[in-house]
Amino acid sequence: MMEILQVFILGLCLGFVYALMVSGLTLIFGVMRIVNLAHPILIISGAFVSYWLFIKFGMDPILSVPAAALTVALLGVLLYKLIFEKNAAQQTYSEMTVLLTFGTAMVIDGLLAFLFHNTQRITSPGYATDAIFIGEIFIPLAQLYSGIVSLTIIVVLAVFLKYSEFGIAIRATSQNRTSAELVGVNVKFVCLVSFAIGCALAGSAGALVSFVFSFFPSRHWEWIAILMSLVVLGGMGSLTGAVIGALVLSVVSSFVGAFYSPAWSTMVFFLALFLILIIRPRGLFGIKAD
Amino acid sequence: MTGLLSIRNVTAGYGYGPDIVHDFSLSLNESEVKCIIGPNGAGKSTLLKAVAGILKPRSGDIFFEGENISGKEAYQIMRLGICFLPQERAIFPNLTVEENLRMCAYSIKDKALATDRIEAAIGMFPVLGQRLKQIAGTMSGGQQQQLVYARAFTIKPKIILIDEPSLGLAPSLVEQTFNHIKQIAASGIAVMLVEQNAIKGLQTSGYGVVMDLGRLVFEKPANEVLQDQSLRDLYLGKALKK
């Protein structure tokens, strides 16, 4: 029983991290219908920022979240202006944009690999090897802290989107872009800011991931598949759906890893994707099917 | 031609397609209500979109209160005081009614004023006031329609452009809709509407503007258009003769 609870809690902590990873992706898709395949490599870029700050200045990765978020957000704005702005003009999804993000992912991958090489890295703050005991349950601090911080950021994001003026404008724009424009929303600006926020979320996820997973530039391919599966599962553009999907699948994945075989734990995400495609292509909370 | 809105020799079309509106000129003064009628494909909606900024005119100018607005972004034109209700009713289906109203008031910088306006709109449409927390998309067609028109009372623009208000509505709602339009006009807002239901449209308006093949055919006081038998035959009932 204790073991089950432990696996559950660990899965949940990891789930919040995955949820944070997927939140930026979902936001960008919701507002601009851009499937950003470069999102995971941006997460890894954030991880590298934290890594560099850790190596150079001994900065705790959690404290580096703002720096990583800001760096990746700026990088995102640059990419948006250079590559995506023209295509984001229409709200409709286009294959071309997806391929653009694919190309962007390869460019950043190549660049990072060239600069840092494909060796595995991980930041190791003091608590990375510690754990706490709640009764008989053993929870590594790394997972615990990253889970809590991720949860916090997600809650802040949700509150922002639900209650703030600009947050409602973002949600309105993702539902009906023309209507938003007709009530005076500067839609181009909203798109740009949403993209920046999405990238900031990626960067912060990267900072947290940096001490939970070992990372290297090519790792983003694996995460593309996982995160994208979550987006489809949750229902393309639904933040609630993506977060719930992330939590559920992460817990399931933890159980599979603990009681069956660690190698199969990531398969859970892909198989869930195919299951959803068979049963309910709109996703769990589908707003739009495509 | 001067006045509140002055459309001068505007030519417009979609994408790389042909010109839909050709060299069109029209003006709209304060408190006027003009109804544009004409056959399908005449370019009526296209004209409204060009004024609203959804489309950029290919040539010609549009003056609003003396300022040339052609080429401006839709949100800028809106903020200047021109409100557009397009054919696809523009509510936010997944936001609550209250959030929808807040979005209507988005452009009002003075928060107190915004709140007053929203209250006033709810006053006009008590049904909305009862459903503030309801997701807008789950309301009935008629209730969503009220939400659309609540926008006019929230924003209180100088001009409101309405594209086919009766389109797709059950007959009972058509009456309600045109009452809303009359209320809007009564509150001092200038109205330019495009309407397939020519008779109803003209009955609600001061002027009738006939448009065909993208051009202005004529403009006359609405009751003249309604009463003149030959005009009725030509434009409201029988086929066009070339």
Add this chain to the structure above:
Amino acid sequence: MQNSKKIIPVLILIGLICLPIVQFFGNYNYVIHMVLFCFLYITMSSSWNIIGGYGGFISIGHNVFFGIGAYFSGFIYARYGISPFYTAVFAGLIATVFGFGVGFITLRVKGPSFIISSIALLMILRTLFDRWELVGGAHGITLPHNNLSVEWSKIPHYYALLVLMVLSIVLSWYVRHSKFGLALRSISHDEIKSEVTGINIKIIKVTAYAISAYMIGAAGAIWGDYLTYVRPNIFFIILIAANMVLMCILGGKGTVTGPIIGTIVIIFFNEFILANFGASELNIFFTGLLMILTLLYFPDGIIGSLRKRKLLPGFLDWD
């Protein structure tokens, strides 16, 4: 005009058939390798074009069929000694059957969901084959070398891939000019409007997807033998799919000759990068950069752009 259209490709074909003669004059293995590498990718990108170009369904995990074909024939060769040159036909068939099954599920959705499912599919198979003991897991299958001398060892693969390439091009041409292809292309523009004309869009989509798998699977079988090993981290990597897509787009997706031209350009571009910069990480960088530039400034591809400017030479216009 009409004649040059037929003569030039025939001349090129004859030239390619005769090319290995150079091996009598010296060891031109590098040239033979480059040419058959082109054959491979022309086969793959022309096939991808069927579902990706004509159909409009962008699959960035399409090399799953490459791997399946390679593993099928490789396994049989390692176990039972039957050469992939005999089993390639069946490898393609296996890939097609797999394509039918998968396509049935994934082609229910359009656009972004489909693309995502194609990546997930690749990841699933990669993970599966990495752990499948029967086929060697991450170490894969090692195949015997053929007994030919150094100058001639590549030649069987050369001709096999030449045949596959010609067949793929013919298949692509056929799809382009057939009623099937017309239905497919109308689906890519507007599914609903296509459906109301009475076409069974499901069957057509899935068939196109499955057809596109055949040549890729057969090519995988031959390629496995050429490399003499079949491993997940060779056959199931996303860079292969990325190249397939890029070659098609750069050349001009939805055209018959587009993938051919695009493939040749990319392969020479890659060689150039390799020669001057060496590092493989930059390979990914430049592939991605090229993809971005192509999509932003060259969306019709080479063939499409030439055609728009009315500069397309007759022998390249097979649409």
